[in-house]
Amino acid sequence: MFREFSSADVMFLVMAIRWTVILSVLAFAGGAIGGLILALARTSRIRAFRWAATGFIRLFQGTPLLMQLFLVYFGLAVAGLPIDPLLAAAAALTLHASAFLGEIWRGSIEAVAPGQFEAATALALGYMDRMRYIILPQAMRIATAPTVGFLVQLIKGTSLASIIGFTELTRAGQIVNNATFQPFLVFGTVAALYFALCWPLSLLARYLERRMRRTIAR
């Protein structure tokens, strides 16, 4: 009938973490590029850019991640591409992360003192130089804490990839549970593994936020 939940199963779950991490890293890397473009578009002087970026962010923040995953997954077939769970999950999570990081980073860019923009412009720096040397380095410091906080949300979000059939940590848990039928132990272990991934990041985000507050207060 069912086999026991053994140390081999625990190892299987621990090994499945790598797919959760790979998916998170892919989505974060893609989301960082998308988020930077969105944040720059949102703070741009060109109205069409601002509108397009706002629309994108509203759309992705106003719909469930699960629906975004399904849409991209079935959308691959519509576009005539092969249906691959990893590709679909990475693409959907990238779009999702882009929207959230875009919104976080927009706030960080806007939090840089306006005098910095003006001083940079007065020094005849062009848009690229102004952003690269003056604004973005300062915005990055402000953005660090909420970005790490979002990373936790993203790691948790990758669990939904299991629903479109990508074998990461949660899906591995379902597979082990189907074989052992010890849901309390299996999903308890899965939850503990996610906790081990996310909690240090949460603590780091909180530490960074406290340090940031002190820097601003000074």
Add this chain to the structure above:
Amino acid sequence: MYQFNFQPVFDNLDMLLVGAWLTIQLSFTAMVLGMIVSVAGAVAKTSGITVLRLIADVYVEAIRNTPFLVQIFFIFFGLPALGISMTPNTAALVALVINVGAYGTEIIRAGIESIPRGQIEAGRALSLSPNRIFVHIILKPTLRNIYPALTSQFIYLMLTSSVVSVISASDLAATGADLNAQTFASFEIYLVLTVMYFLLSLGFTGLFAVLRRVFFSYPVAR
């Protein structure tokens, strides 16, 4: 070339509207109950009683650092091992309340901590009862201050509630999954579902704006 076929969706639009209504009911109930859990959690965290604070800390950290999907699996499939069995719909509601309660606890705790001590001391000096101090001096101004954070968390809850379809609780996403199993017009169905969720989030945003005017439109004394 892919042939779009929205006919199955439009033929069953009434089914999807019923699903949307289920999602509205489920999220709204979870918001109300989650609010109670959040206030209780925030009171425990700021109570100064070590045991209560510790319990609230463990609850908040455990929930905020694990995925909702795993929480709902644990509650629906895992808890029956302890003799706690629930129907999918009950498990869905319980999971949502526990989940939003943890985020709400943190939001309301931050709000309570930002109430100036002098306000509470002034309340005591006026010999208001502890209950009245809590309701009028601590809770109401707190809710007013954290209203935007709390309501966006509630909208996020409504979006998250789509995940309950995986344990076949009845909601909009589950209705869509049923329709998908009958018609296989997957992309079209999920496109319409996504639009419906978007409209729901706009609807809740509007509702929260109205509630804000009703409850918190009084001027702030300085």
